[in-house]
Amino acid sequence: MAAPRKQADGSHAVSFASSPNYVVPIIYTTRYFELFIQKAIEIPSQRQIYADIEALNWKEMCEQLSQGNVGPGKNVVSIRMSKEAFVKALTSFGHPESVAVGILEVYLGDTGFPCLGKKDSEPDLEGLARKPYTFHEFAEQTDRSQILN
Template sequence: MTITQAKHVPLVAVIGATGIQGTSVIKALSESGKGYRVRGFSRDITKAAAEAVEKLGVEMVEINLVVENKEAVYKAFAGANYAFLVTNFWEHMSPEKELSEGKMLVDAANAAGVKGIIWSGLPPVKKISSGKNTNVVHCDNKTLIAEYGRASGIPFVDIQAGFYASNLVGYFPLLAKQPDGTYALTCPVKPTTIFPVIDMENDYGLYVRRVLEMSVFPDGLELYTSGEDITAEEMARQLSQVTERKVIFKQITTEEFTKNFAAVGVPLGVATDAAAGFWEFFNEFGYYGGRSTISSREGLARTSRTFAEFAKGVPWSKVLAALK
């Protein structure tokens, strides 16, 4: 059954309906044999991505999810049975803004009387590291919002986002061209460090669908998403195979990564704390603090894509040509 407007099926409110995660959630629900109504939120419902989602049967609501727009935000959730909530730190890079907006979304869902909230979280870095890594705000803000959501009394599930496979071709400066014309996957971690890599756009929504289709909404559940757990050096090896170019893994320092990150427009303070601080944590404790992703993948509606399967769909000639 595709997404429907039938009143007898649950209405799922989806934040960021035209973003990577929201699109993935809507895609997964549209593939389900069960019926869903979906209300998608976007700042601009005239853009192509919003129109594409609307064609799937989604009710699109144009709204800016900021605290200054609180009254309209509350109204936008009215009638929802479930809510998928996500915040985007990298859009504004303000910890205070993210925290206040995340709490507002929980409050709005609560006021609407939803039966359950599904939150897009990240690993609790400060907790896992026992206070050693304290400045990774883009992760620990998500943890604070999750704690706020659990304290609200609404059944609450935290689906933590794994390492985006698309980081290799997008915003993060992870691939570099070498002086000899070859390429390197550059990260400040050991070659044997395991990445819980996930094709977010195709597979993250499967976890949300899994939760919604459980016989009882699993209050308190945490899921750790990945399509495949793979080492850094194995990713480089598979990139060599797929691109038919020599790609090696190169371990760099956190200082080098911070410099590279700041070079793409990230403020130096954010690059140091949110980015380099996370890599230090990742290198020592593991992305999920040593927690396995295997049980989280159990019960998905279909098998998630491997890193190689993701890589085969990337236009590498164009991506590599753009590297300096």
């Protein structure tokens, strides 16, 4: 569930509990969330601010990781794991089983993260103090050689 696992064919598989078409909001929280907080304080509005940079599905993320500058030719694919394996993985990270089951329920749909990652909710990047990286830029600039070997 966490790091890509090398497969017999040389590809690297990332396991998710949801379909490869499941859309999630993308934001590098430790680096960019404060931009949205700053915007909300400095440029108050009556509308909701979506604090995500973009919305991608697992398949799109894996394709972008496959095309990154570091480790070109490394094929990254998404595979759907069983519900039981997902809950087991989360409990192995220290989550209580009830929490793991609750998290699983968020990922059971085939469309996307509730309220946040749908393709029809555009991120509000206007007025941010600086332009955040997209996931593609992250994939291009991140050394993944330690996990894709």
